[in-house]
Amino acid sequence: MDTLNIKDPDSIIIDNRADILALDQEGTALDIFRYYAHRLESDREKNPEHSIRIDIGTGYFFFSGFKEFYDIFKFIYDNKLLNAVKNPNWSTTSPIRVVIGKETDKQTKDILLSIVRDQLSSYDGKKIDFLRRLIEEGLMKFKVFEDKKFHVKMYNFYFTNPESYAEPISYDRWAELHWKKQLNGTLTPGGEKELEELETENTKTIKSVHDAIANDERIQEQIEKNSDAQMD
Structure with a gap:
């Protein structure tokens, strides 16, 4: 992964490059993922048995957005930083949990339905195939929030032993x-x-x-x- 353009999220404003601030003071969600993917990959030298868990909450999920993150997800996948989670409190074995709202576009809806129905033959492209692999290998799980409008942007990153049952209490x-x-x-x-x-x-x-x-x-x-x- 290119480390030259990695920005610490704590030092910038995530405004999706609204051109209000100087270039070195603003950033996008892509900067957040790039930073933590690189940081956790480096930390693995000290904790080789650890892997990544990610919580993603986004009101609008579009495949066009996933394509922008393709290189980062492929990086953590290829470096074997994603493993099945055994901790029952995680509620799923998938290390990437994605909660999305109902609002999306036709292309994204068709792609997700095609993956579920195993009918991707009508689609082509390595990025679509990679999303399919993440889902079919149990590494990414989607949940649709249907009760009301879900206008959220939330990203949590964890770096733990996937076989650990340790869980924090208050x-x-x-x-x-x-x-x-x-x-x-x-x-x-x-x-x-x-x-x-x-x-x-x-x-x-x-x-x-x-x-x-x-x-x-x-x-x-x-x-x-x-x-x-x-x-x-």
Whole structure:
């Protein structure tokens, strides 16, 4: 990947080059993806078992837009930075989750439907074929938000072990409310509600991780081996 034109997203305004700011002060979503793809590829030298997960939220998904990102997605694909996710809290094994709105153009709709129906013979081109591969190999999953208009631009990047079941919980805020209640004997109604919600959510996450580990035969075999070794 060309590293000469990579911009740190924290140092620019993502305005899709509206020509309001100087060229070195503005950028596009393409700059965000290019930056993190390069950064995570470099970080893999320290964590070779890690791979990328990406959350994308976009109100308008057009195949013409995907074509602009083709080189970046191809880069992370070719460098084997995409792997199936085993963490149950991710809700899918696909490392790229895309939530899109209902609004799109006819070409994009026809292409996506053709991929689903396995009728891409009427289309040609390496970029369409690559999108098909991402979907068929379970590396990209689409979800359409249909309840109302979805005018969002959101991109989250994660770099983790795809086989890890580790999942963050909201400990700091929970601990703050928990000890405040222990010391003062009570909380405000709003505090009580927040504490209850945090306890419910944290317990749910912990149970999910526990169940995933308990049902992982590979981990259980290793636990048994360790136990046998300690007994010898």
